[in-house]
Amino acid sequence: MTERDESLQQADRFARAREAQSMALLEDYVELVSDLLAEHGEARIADIASRMGVAQPTATKAVARLKREGLATARPYRGVFLTDEGAALADRVRARHRTVVALLIAVGVPEETAELDAEGIEHHVSDRTLAAFEQFLKGR
Amino acid sequence: MTERDESLQQADRFARAREAQSMALLEDYVELVSDLLAEHGEARIADIASRMGVAQPTATKAVARLKREGLATARPYRGVFLTDEGAALADRVRARHRTVVALLIAVGVPEETAELDAEGIEHHVSDRTLAAFEQFLKGR
């Protein structure tokens, strides 16, 4: 492969990482809303904010983006709900989160550390990599 | 552990992921500048931009941030250089990148995919996790 081709490939890798990053917050919010709905039957802005560790207006703005992207609905002063698409995403994201943590633990990462690092790592784990992780965990 | 404690812990995880994210770009730029210096003896803005897959003013601005953070120096129209701190960071980042790719391949991820995913994953791999990866790779 020519040097120019390698350079193009590298640029693509960075572009993909940027793309994954722009999805990361959406994924975490959707997963969190899903958790709150399951735990408390509702997802209030205040709870979302405190669980994310951000100020309340920051959570409000994030939920606005979820709505814009068709992942959630919200009635003012009434809490946040997931669309079918949002709920499906939440399920995928939660499963991936668990697999990443399990893989990290399986290769010797302390559980506490695995949970910490997984929160960032998960968003960059592609379907192929996820499949490999599951295969590895099964065949142990 | 109480529900409130778990919530605080989760907020901390998200905060850590945000922090890692704010370092990610710096790390990639520093590693790239180091690569270009090794390969061509100089790191020009145009080369940085094309390898990162961004427009030239975007690279110029990123380099400005590297300078601000004490990781690089640059003389206008003359290319970019790394400070001792920047060079040391580049070495750590490059080593971590390689370990992450090796670990992914070791658990069955195709090489191509490993390179793609590693570009994002690496920035969320803590020292403890990195150590576990190295241990795992050694003991195979």
Added chain:
DNA sequence: GTGTATTTATAGCCTTGGCTATACCTGATA
């Protein structure tokens, strides 16, 4: 040395994701 091509810098715009301060609903209490 002059003129042109290339490279870099600058200006100005946008979106995202933070924040604080403050206005506005709503539900519970008195």
Added chain:
DNA sequence: TATCAGGTATAGCCAAGGCTATAAATACAC
């Protein structure tokens, strides 16, 4: 039912990281 506390929305600010268009500086060819 009137009040008020708590929760939510809104306004307005900031920094980072993208972009395009354009000015300025350098390098190169003649």
